[in-house]
Amino acid sequence: MDDLVKNYIAEKKLNVASWAELRECRKTGSKSLHTTVEFMPGQVICKFGAKKSLDRPNYLTVQIDDCQHIMLDPEFLQYLNHSCAPNVFFAPSDRVVRAITKIKIGEEMTFFYPSTEWSMDREFDCICQSKDCLGTIRGAAYLALDILTKYKLAEHIQQRLAKGP
Template identity: 45%
Template sequence: MQTTPVTQSYRLVISTSIGEVREDVASGQKAFFAGRQFGAGEVISSFAAGEDHAAPSYLTVQLGDNQHIMLNPEYLQYINHSCNPNCFFDTTHLAVIALRDIACEEELSFFYPSSEWDMSQPFVCNCGSQQCLGIIQGAKYLSPQQAAAYRLNLYIAGKRNQEG
């Protein structure tokens, strides 16, 4: 669910053209690691809408009020949350974009509330970043200052404007 310290030992789960899914042997938590360098703004992967759901789950990405898709390719679901993310899931262009330069072997992460309005499974974040928000439960719950610090999807930004 969230980024993990790099000191743990991992086993390889899936090798892909953009990196590897590895499982933390101790916790069983999976994470996605870059297989090469990516430059800021680079499209790391495009994705398509897999199975479509009316309600969110921890595996879905939100495209609209009642549209929550499974990711295709599925391995993108192993990109975890961080409050200091290096990736952005652009749900307008259906692409995972590097927010900054990413080194080979760096864990990929994105900010869940950038695409999720009201999460089905809020969690306490332990990402360890200085700006960690603590409880992650969706864009609906961000303060204006918190929201301003992140790139949000158009759908999410529009919804905040409507409700704000």
């Protein structure tokens, strides 16, 4: 069986923007967002807004300040999965998603959840398989400062860290 046929069998793909496709693993049902164009470090990938604003996190929200968590608009951004070696960053102050690294066509876009989340609704065991994988992910509040300083962090997380323990 050639690679194209294997890929078709393994994943279902749906174009969700001119620059992205949503992929769903037929075996597990897990979804991920992949590029259909190349992005360079610092490049704005897209703007985002709030479909709904909440005062508490849930597993689909992104924290944009100390007390505000939003359901994302466009909604497909909720499929940006976590990685301890992320290639994108949510910048809540600018309401944009930016490339951190060069992102090749077809590459999965991922972000570091504690970069925006102080304390998450649900912890989970990371499966990113990066050499610096942190294991259990619960939010920035549960990570040492020397680990967090390796990542690009949203302003509200930086401000909270500056206040100290």
